[in-house]
Amino acid sequence: MDTSFPRQPGQESVTGPACCCPATPVVRVVMPPTPTRPHPTDLLLCGHHYRVSRQKLAALNATVQKLPGVSGNAVALFEDEPSSPAPVS
Numbered sequence: 001m002d003t004s005f006p007r008q009p010g011q012e013s014v015t016g017p018a019c020c021c022p023a024t025p026v027v028r029v030v031m032p033p034t035p036t037r038p039h040p041t042d043l044l045l046c047g048h049h050y051r052v053s054r055q056k057l058a059a060l061n062a063t064v065q066k067l068p069g070v071s072g073n074a075v076a077l078f079e080d081e082p083s084s085p086a087p088v089s
């Protein structure tokens with residue numbers, strides 16, 4: 001596991017709280033445009049709120065990206081996806 005986090009252009013670091021609550025965000029959710037909202041919207045969600053709203057987000061065709069630098073405990077949130085096989089590393 002590489003412990004350094006090289007900054008890449010265009011990839012902003014996440015320093016603020018999540019959009020849902022003051023917790024540290026673990027995922028970036030991109031909501032697709034809707035008839036009432038013509039532009040995609042980014043949301044930063046903590047592990048708890050991502051987990052409780054995951055099915056709703058999937059139903060809305062939201063794109064979920066795991067944020068860089070997320071700790072192993074938060075990564076475990078993604079381990080129970082039935083459709084994703086174990087990563088080969």
Ligand SMILES: [Zn+2]
Binds near residue numbers: 021048049
């Ligand atoms: Zn939250």
